[in-house]
Amino acid sequence: EVQLVESGGGLVQPGGSLRLSCAASGFTFSDHFMDWVRQAPGKGLEWVGRTKNKAYNYITEYAASVKGRFTISRDDSKNSVYLHMNSLKIEDTAVYYCAMIRGVMGYWGQGTLVTVSS
Amino acid sequence: QAVVTQEPSLTVSPGGTVTLTCGSSTGAVTSDHFPYWFQQKPGQVPRTLIYDTSNRHSWTPARFSGSLLGGKAALTLSGAQPDDEADYYCLLSCSGARVFGGGTKLTVL
Secondary structure, eight states, X not given: OOEEEXXXXXXXXXXXXXXXXXXXXXXXXXXXXXXXXXXXXXXXXEEEXXXXXXXXXXXXXXXXXXXXXXXXXXXXXXTEEEEEEOSOOGGGOEEEEEEEEETTEEEEOOOEEEEEOO | OOOXXXXXXXXXXXXXXXXXXXXXXXXXXXGGGOOEEEEEOTTSOOEEEEETTTEEOTTXXXXXXXXXXXXXXXXXXXXXXXXXOEEEEEEXXXXXXXXXXXXXXXXXX
């Protein structure tokens, strides 16, 4: 059974940093691209970014709204993907989902809430 | 970055048919945008319905189908059920990034 479990969310002040983690199981993690998606309270889904796999040189891609502030990394030995968030803004407040959305793989984690507030 | 547009809201009668669309500000949506469709009910995690324009996942009911229609990606629901009332989002791949549409709130009434 595919499982994606996010952790690391919480309350952070504007300008602060946070690292989210996503632990994967139930599939060959190293073969797959991994996405981060967020959803602000009462709003729609927003794609944050993704990391490709080793065959694609672990290329990362980002939404314009987070480029230069957020970084995605992965550790295939730990079956985990990370979202490093810097210079956080109030508008970054959202539930952050780890997801595997490529081809027949369409799995989502339960999400972790990040609240940016003073 | 492209802007992806969806109908803000639609209503369908139980047993009826409705088509949701997904357009791009950069031009016609094609299979090269690898359109995805997701369903999200209140308080729940999104669920992937359709991938790569028209492919259903193993858990996707057959009453949902995906296609390209008039330069847009389309999700057609045939034989709507009360349980289909939800928000629906499309996702397009656009020049090295992915962009969600704003979502369509579907009411079954």
